[in-house]
Amino acid sequence: MTHNCEPSRMKSYLEQQIRAALSVLEGAPDDFDTAAVAVEFQTPNNLDHGDLATNVAMQLARPLRRAPRQIAEALVEALTLDPKRIEGVEIAGPGFINFRFSNAYLADGVAHILEEGEAFGRTNEGAGKTAIVEYVSANPTGPLTVGHGRNAVLGDTIANLLEWTGYDVTREYYFNDAGRQMRVLGESVRARVEGLVNPDGPTKTLEDGTVVPESFPDDAYRGEYIETIAESVLAGHGANVLAQEDLTVFKEAAETAIFADIKATLARIDIRMDEFFNERSVYDSDAVWDVVKKLREKDLIYDKDGAVWFATGKLGKKKTDEHGEHEVDTVLVKSTGEPTYRLPDIAYHMDKLARGFDKIVDVFGADHIATYPDVLRGVEALGGDISKIDVVIYQFVTLVRGGQPVKMSTRKANFVTLDELMDEVTPDVTRFFFLMRSPNSHLEFDLDLAKEAGEKNPVFYLQYAHARICSIIRKAGEVGLTLETEPDLSLLDNESEVVLMKELLRLPEVIAQSADVKEPHKVATYLREVATAFSQFYRDSHIIGADSEALGLARLHLAKAAQLVLHNGLAVLGISAPERM
RNA sequence: GCGCUCGUAGCUCAGCUGGAUAGAGCGGCGGUCUUCUAAACCGCAGGUCGCAGGUUCGAGUCCUGCCGGGCGCGCCA
Secondary structure (H helix, E strand, O other), X not given: OOOOOOHHHHHHHHHHHHHHHHHOOOOXXXXXXXXXXXXXXXXXXXXXXXXXXXXXXXXXXXXXXXXXXXXXXXXXXXXXXXXXXXXXXXEEOOOEXXXXXXXXXXXXXXXXXXXXXHHOOOOOOOOXXXXXXXXXXXXXXXXXXXXXXXXXXXXXXXXXXXXXXXXXXXXXXXXXXXXXXXXXXXXXXXHHHHHHHOOOOOEEEOOOOOEEEOOOOOOOOOOHHHHHHHHHHHHHHOHHHHHOOOOHHHHHHHHHHHHHHHHHHHHHOOOXXXXXXXXHHHHHOOHHHHHHHHHHHOOOEEEEOOEEEEOHHHHOOEEEEOOEEEEOOEEEEOOOOOEOOHHHHHHHHHHHHHOOOOEEEEEEEHHHOOOXXXXXXXXXXXXXXXXXXXXXXXXXXXXXXXXXXXXXXXXXXXXXXXXXXXXXXXXXXXXXXXXXXXXXXXXXXEHHHHHOOOOOOHHHHHHHHHHHHHXXXXXXXXXXXXXXXXXXXXXXXOHHHHHHHHHHHOHHHHHHHHHHHOOOHHHHXXXXXXXXXXXXXXXXXXXXXXXXXXXXXXXXXXHHHHHHHHHHHHHHHOOOOOOOO
């Protein structure tokens, strides 16, 4: 059985018919090319305007030199439409052509949802293609913060979205355990061990009032977790670890402990990475030096002041200051011989391209906004196809408690960790709150609202609707209404039934669009509309005690379809769909 | 100063990439449980879409200039 029920299918069907009508349109100039006309559809926000509308007639007004409404009339005249799909066509407003879906089409759609089940919502644009999503990518210098949380949940959900559109997705975490940060981390641990071994040793007081051993570096990591690691190093190696100057023991202990914590934190929000890519591997393979060599061959590298410069200015990087506009170049290798992070980053992206991914997504915080273009310039200069690379930039998170923003500073260790957040709110709530806003919108995370396990909390609204349907299906079974019986879905025709059916059918399109623009909040927004439509259906259309058993059965199946849509939508967001609440 | 980004109801935000009378949640006011989960539903109030120009049949959406918030602007990542 085939169903032409998805709105995307409907759009291509209508487009076909409209093009056919265009080709027989009379009075068109000889050079008029119907193939060049963009036939676009929109879903009107007013129900009186039908289910789909097109503005072709308005678009054609100028080239055809005729009034839009006149063109619309001629088009509708020439149009032949299957009454089993479209029950009405109207011309309205300045020249819109509005189409109204037939009930048979909607009933067909519900049958399709039930048939697809937990696969409903999947599309195949990405079928046979691979994608890699890089996210989290925090260096192992401390616990994940709330800021990392938004990155993690956003990246993970974008990965889900791509999977639902057919891609084979790799989730990758990029990190480096070599640079200055790690050295400072090692020194921080060492200083804490010293403090433990020699509690009466010389100390100093930092500007924020904490008392630390004198050897504690000024830019050290101050979180409590450093002390915990120091304790375990001391327990494992004894006091004579301090005899050696080498920081390796401290660094490795810290890295191991911190990575274990990070993975555990991610697992709490159901995130499991496929790959951990260590920056070191692009050094081990000499890929970084290969990048420098190739750029030099292209005359995009020069040496100045002992450093190696990438001529990004030639590639369009500009800056305007009081001296006017001038080109800006970028250091790839510092005069110390140590590369800046950009060089391995270019090599890393070349590596991802070489691994053959069709789509490469990077999830970065707003602080990277000015720097990732350097990486793309490098990749492009090396002949990499940067059209495959999508960079998702998200704005920062503000935690709000009691109506006041919670002050956070990573350097002073008074940040809120993702674990601490999840000690207060559930993983489902955490994920939803991070996802409910557009990535390029500032996220205000209201802890009081998130903790509210009740009516105000938007997550529960969706889960409640789902649980309620499950409950109805159980209860209906007790009176002999079951999903095993074949329903007559054409009986579904009251307003709230029709509204619900139309809403449910949008899922594949919403997921596909959300995946395309990498904005998961569109799914969250949509699910709220589904839950609202279901609640109205619940109010108007009783299943048990319906006017006839056949009607009750048809409604039961519609409820099941709504349950599937909520279940699948929540699955995309990585949020559970409870059967009871 | 420059770049990116945001500015929509009292608050937090959507607005399908240029369409028809700009929406939701929360908060406020009022109503609905002897029938499938009231964690729900219904109604009312609330707007110069930051300001000013421009582009066109049509602008919250696009272009320019201001104003205000955020993030960047390093031989840090």
